[in-house]
Amino acid sequence: MKSHELLDAIGEAQDMYVLDAKASKKKHTSVWAKWVAVAACLCLIVTLFPIMQSMMWTEQPHNPTETLDKPIDMNAPVHFYLDGKVYCYHGEITKALPEGYEYIGEIKNVGDTFGGKDFEGNADGKIYMNGAVADIAYFSWAEWNETADGPAPFLMLERSTE
Amino acid sequence: MEDQQIVDLYWAREETAIHETEAKYGSYCHSIAYAILQDKQDAEESVNDTYLDVWNTIPPNRPSILATFLGKITRRVSIDRWRIRSAKKRGGDEITLALDELEQCVSGGHDVELQAQHDELIATIHRFLDHLPLTERRIFLLRYWYLEPIQSIASQYGFTQSKVTSMLHRVRGKLRKQLEKEGYV
Numbered sequence: 001m002k003s004h005e006l007l008d009a010i011g012e013a014q015d016m017y018v019l020d021a022k023a024s025k026k027k028h029t030s031v032w033a034k035w036v037a038v039a040a041c042l043c044l045i046v047t048l049f050p051i052m053q054s055m056m057w058t059e060q061p062h063n064p065t066e067t068l069d070k071p072i073d074m075n076a077p078v079h080f081y082l083d084g085k086v087y088c089y090h091g092e093i094t095k096a097l098p099e100g101y102e103y104i105g106e107i108k109n110v111g112d113t114f115g116g117k118d119f120e121g122n123a124d125g126k127i128y129m130n131g132a133v134a135d136i137a138y139f140s141w142a143e144w145n146e147t148a149d150g151p152a153p154f155l156m157l158e159r160s161t162e
Numbered sequence: 163m164e165d166q167q168i169v170d171l172y173w174a175r176e177e178t179a180i181h182e183t184e185a186k187y188g189s190y191c192h193s194i195a196y197a198i199l200q201d202k203q204d205a206e207e208s209v210n211d212t213y214l215d216v217w218n219t220i221p222p223n224r225p226s227i228l229a230t231f232l233g234k235i236t237r238r239v240s241i242d243r244w245r246i247r248s249a250k251k252r253g254g255d256e257i258t259l260a261l262d263e264l265e266q267c268v269s270g271g272h273d274v275e276l277q278a279q280h281d282e283l284i285a286t287i288h289r290f291l292d293h294l295p296l297t298e299r300r301i302f303l304l305r306y307w308y309l310e311p312i313q314s315i316a317s318q319y320g321f322t323q324s325k326v327t328s329m330l331h332r333v334r335g336k337l338r339k340q341l342e343k344e345g346y347v
Contacts (some may be wrong), residue, residue, distance in 0.1 A: 001283070001346050004245075009283040010242050010306045011237050015230040021303035077296055095165060095227060148191050150229035151165070 016093040019153055024123075043081050078139055078155055080107045080121025087127075087137045087157040094138070100130040101138055104132045128154070135159040174221035178221075180213045187229060191236040198240040198309050204247065208240040214240060236305070283346065290340050294333065301326060302333045325330040 079088040105120035119127065124142040137157045144152040171179035191212055195205035212235045225231035241276050291299055301319070304310045316326045341347045 003343070005283065007241065007306065008238070009280065009287050010303075011234060011241075011309055012284045012287070013291055014302060015227045015300060017303060018230050018233060018307055019227070021300040022308065024300050093200070093227075130337055147189060150187055153227070 016153075018153075019093065020155075023144050023152075078121070078123045078157065080119055080123075080127065080139075080157070082118050082127075082137075086160045088160060089139065089155045089157050092156040094153065094156065097138055097154055098129055098130070100132065101128040102129070102130075104129045106142065107139070117152070127157075166231060168228060169224055172217065173224070180217060183228075183232065187232050189235060190229065191232055193241040194236045194308060198237065198244055199247075202213055204243060205240070207321065208243050209236060211239045212236045237309075255321075286340065286344050286346070290337055294336070296331060298333050301329055305330055 032119050077089040079086055081087075103126055104120050105127050107123060107127060108117075108119050123139070125139050126142065128138040128140070130136070135158060137159070138154040139157055140152050140154050146152060168179055168182045168186070171182060190208065191209045192205055195208040195212075196202065199205050199208065211230060215235050216232060219235075223231070229346050232345065235285075294302065297319075301315055304318075305312070312323050312326050312330070315321075316323045319326070321329075338347065
């Protein structure tokens with residue numbers, strides 16, 4: 001097989017992946033900004049540690065089974081946390097938002113841990129839901145450039161069954 | 163205008179379909195063509211060829227996502243133009259030029275066996291992409307679908323160029339393993 005055949009075959013990649021690659025741009029953080037963030041976190045830990053320690057002695061954790069305390073995988077498909085469940089992209093993409101779905105909030109791209117707060121996730125974008133269909137959400141990228149990339153598509157996210 | 167309306171214009175053989183396509187997706191197609199050809203005039207001509215190709219393929223096609231339908235044609239047309247241009251630059255390579263010219267006579271027909279092999283290779287690429295981690299898949303496609311420079315990809319992701327290079331090296335290794343496993347190499 002020749003390389004040009006491979007190049008041609010790659011040209012037939014799945015539409016959703018082609019659109020996704022063009023739309024995705026990881027936020028660039030400068031080196032000094034990272035160090036400022038690290039310093040700020042250290043200050044926060046030093047300040048809050050005694051308070052947290054005293055609280056741990058007096059209070060049991062609130063229903064710990066409902067929280068997902070694990071690292072966010074930036075390589076995983078788009079996913080976010082809401083109401084005790086994880087919604088994850090499974091590959092379906094649509095050109096228009098289905099009827100009945102409306103904007104309910106934006107994913108906060110926390111980048112390191114999944115602390116169990118609503119709308120924490122691994123991509124910057126808007127979430128749309130339909131009150132009658134709790135297990136399906138739709139996602140649109142926050143920084144989609146319609147002029148350069150065409151109309152913004154919507155990713156279908158499914159609620160995990162775990 | 164909605165994509166579906168534009169597709170309807172093509173089906174009705176209304177020439178405004180091309181103007182609407184240009185207004186909505188002209189810059190998208192141009193960015194793909196320019197990344198491949200690195201020449202404004204060549205990119206412009208490729209985009210015009212894309213519109214003609216779309217005019218000739220809708221109908222019978224009715225694309226569900228017009229953006230990628232256009233993008234794929236722009237990419238193919240631009241790569242073809244790049245191949246012809248490269249052959250010309252090599253100079254005196256009349257055999258290559260003649261073959262390219264004759265290609266137009268046979269490209270309409272389908273060699274069933276070759277087409278089946280090509281389809282199998284596409285299916286392999288699809289499976290490969292399905293199993294790649296998100297960031298690797300995005301960077302692989304930016305490099306080998308959109309043919310963007312490594313420097314540009316690194317800048318978009320806030321990575322160093324060496325990180326992107328090593329990531330691409332790793333992904334190519336995975337692709338080679340899959341191609342070996344499926345008997346292509």
